[in-house]
Amino acid sequence: MIDGVYNDINNNAGLSAECRQGRVLGFDGKTLIHPAQIETANRFFSPSEAELSHARDVVAAFARTENRGKGVISLDGQMVELLHLQQAERVIAIDDAIRQMAS
Numbered sequence: 001m002i003d004g005v006y007n008d009i010n011n012n013a014g015l016s017a018e019c020r021q022g023r024v025l026g027f028d029g030k031t032l033i034h035p036a037q038i039e040t041a042n043r044f045f046s047p048s049e050a051e052l053s054h055a056r057d058v059v060a061a062f063a064r065t066e067n068r069g070k071g072v073i074s075l076d077g078q079m080v081e082l083l084h085l086q087q088a089e090r091v092i093a094i095d096d097a098i099r100q101m102a103s
Contacts, residue, residue: 058088
């Protein structure tokens with residue numbers, strides 16, 4: 001889900017507050033109307049290294065031969081479901097998209 005625009009292009013504090021709120025509410029990104037907003041939005045919506053590492057671990061765990069086709073597996077002593085796999089794939093896709101835009 002993508003959050004709507006923030007119209008005050010000269011108010012970076014306001015944009016930051018909206019991005020922070022959007023991330024807490026579960027948005028994956030924000031629609032932007034000015035290039036000056038890109039860095040702020042990327043800072044809030046880019047997955048952290050810890051989130052990326054965990055996402056990669058989940059994807060790798062489901063890809064193991066012994067886990068293929070399973071709906072639930074154990075990873076580091078915790079139950080992980082297909083929902084978590086989908087979330088992990090989304091985190092990786094978001095990071096890939098942000099890196100592509102930056103290059």
